[in-house]
Amino acid sequence: MINTVASVAQEIYEELGEQSDTSIAAIAAWIRRNIGGLSNMLDKKYEIKDGTYEITPNLTDIEKYIFKKMYSIYYFDLKIKSTASLTSTDYVSVKDDFGSIQKINSNEVLRNFYSIRKQEYEELKSLIDTYNLNQVNPLQIAGDDIFPGNYNPENIDRTIYGN
Numbered sequence: 001m002i003n004t005v006a007s008v009a010q011e012i013y014e015e016l017g018e019q020s021d022t023s024i025a026a027i028a029a030w031i032r033r034n035i036g037g038l039s040n041m042l043d044k045k046y047e048i049k050d051g052t053y054e055i056t057p058n059l060t061d062i063e064k065y066i067f068k069k070m071y072s073i074y075y076f077d078l079k080i081k082s083t084a085s086l087t088s089t090d091y092v093s094v095k096d097d098f099g100s101i102q103k104i105n106s107n108e109v110l111r112n113f114y115s116i117r118k119q120e121y122e123e124l125k126s127l128i129d130t131y132n133l134n135q136v137n138p139l140q141i142a143g144d145d146i147f148p149g150n151y152n153p154e155n156i157d158r159t160i161y162g163n
Contacts, residue, residue: 005053069124076117083110
């Protein structure tokens with residue numbers, strides 16, 4: 001399947017749970033702006049074709065997952081910024097049945113977003129390290145680094161084997 005900006009944006013949007021504070025178009029714009037970041041992290045050149053918006057070379061599942069993780073970190077950065085601007089006020093929730101009131105501490109919400117973002121970042125680093133490690137191939141295999149052995153079954157120390 002060919003990866004396009006729209007298809008990757010659609011996947012990210014669905015995996016976020018179709019949040020009302022973002023859209024597929026906003027995610028697609030982020031993808032177009034950050035394809036170079038993916039290239040730098042994975043040491044591989046990705047481009048978006050004009051007109052068709054196809055991502056070349058085609059993203060593998062792990063590359064797509066890394067890109068989604070990058071967006072997830074960006075998403076939580078936005079959440080942290082929007083919550084940080086509201087830290088001076090606490091939210092109050094009024095429930096219908098018996099008139100109960102719930103006060104939410106915005107500092108606690110902010111702390112939770114930081115924790116989730118940190119966890120996402122650690123997972124991204126681990127994914128990138130594993131990806132890059134799996135992409136490493138030896139530069140040269142000369143074959144002359146092994147000395148010829150001299151195996152003679154008569155020279156085996158019989159005391160080791162109990163004979």
